[in-house]
Amino acid sequence: MERKRELKQQFKEMKIEAGVYEIKNTINQKIFIGSTRNFKTLNGRKFELEAGSSTNKALQKEWNEFGKEAFQFTILEHLKKPETGFFDEKRALQKLEGKWLAEKQPYGEKGYNGLK
Numbered sequence: 001m002e003r004k005r006e007l008k009q010q011f012k013e014m015k016i017e018a019g020v021y022e023i024k025n026t027i028n029q030k031i032f033i034g035s036t037r038n039f040k041t042l043n044g045r046k047f048e049l050e051a052g053s054s055t056n057k058a059l060q061k062e063w064n065e066f067g068k069e070a071f072q073f074t075i076l077e078h079l080k081k082p083e084t085g086f087f088d089e090k091r092a093l094q095k096l097e098g099k100w101l102a103e104k105q106p107y108g109e110k111g112y113n114g115l116k
Contacts, residue, residue: 016040018079018093020100023112024072025062032059032112033076033104035097037089042073059112076100 016038023032023045036042045054050068054060063071077100079093106113 018081018089020076020079020093020097022074022076022100022104023059024074025066025070026072027066027070028062030062030109030111031104031106032056033097033100033106035093037093039075046073056112062112 018035018037019039020033020035021039021042023034025031034045046068048054049060049063049071052060052064054063077096079089079096081087081089101113104111107115
């Protein structure tokens with residue numbers, strides 16, 4: 001019972017980190033740029049692809065074609081959150097993702113993102 005209490009406390013104290021990530025096809029160098037409010041959800045992203053249920057059809061097609069070994073997940077940047085005061089995390093994350101989309105241009109033959 002004590003161990004369970006310790007684990008619960010560790011979970012509560014765990015820092016949730018948001019930011020921008022990249023999924024790269026190491027065979028053809030195409031990339032997908034995305035953002036998340038919790039980097040732990042990247043495991044869910046991998047699970048979606050492995051289950052064949054990703055909403056990104058182009059990425060899913062090539063995941064199926066090349067296999068999971070051909071893809072590399074990389075955290076590009078952590079979102080820096082202020083210690084105090086109001087902070088619109090969602091908006092800040094969109095802005096950070098926009099910066100990386102502008103820099104990497106993962107569209108068309110270069111990537112899996114669609115133009116917004």
